[in-house]
Amino acid sequence: MNDHADWEARCRRCGRCCFEKVEFEGEVYYTETPCEKLDLSTNLCTVYDERHTARPGCVPLDPKVIAQGILPEDCPYVEGVAGYRAPHPADEGEDDA
Numbered sequence: 001m002n003d004h005a006d007w008e009a010r011c012r013r014c015g016r017c018c019f020e021k022v023e024f025e026g027e028v029y030y031t032e033t034p035c036e037k038l039d040l041s042t043n044l045c046t047v048y049d050e051r052h053t054a055r056p057g058c059v060p061l062d063p064k065v066i067a068q069g070i071l072p073e074d075c076p077y078v079e080g081v082a083g084y085r086a087p088h089p090a091d092e093g094e095d096d097a
């Protein structure tokens with residue numbers, strides 16, 4: 001496998017990074033809104049090969065983007081990233097009332 005294929009193979013296709021995120025007071029939160037290009041039955045992107053042009057805002061996963069904290073804490077791309085802070089789950093902080 002080449003380096004690109006090795007990098008791509010790390011993804012477990014959970015689809016969780018493909019949910020919209022919001023930032024509030026310096027913290028990143030997942031929302032319950034999936035990207036419109038995400039197939040919820042397979043967790044796969046329906047425009048994967050053209051995702052960066054078909055969906056402005058879909059950013060390539062490079063170390064600089066990963067450091068911004070947009071991937072869940074158990075994502076293989078953030079394993080071993082010192083001090084990594086994952087987004088908060090969508091339901092965190094919701095009022096139970």
Ligand code: SF4
Binds near residue numbers: 015072075
């Ligand atoms: S969160 Fe990580 S493992 Fe899940 S789809 Fe995104 S990149 Fe792949």
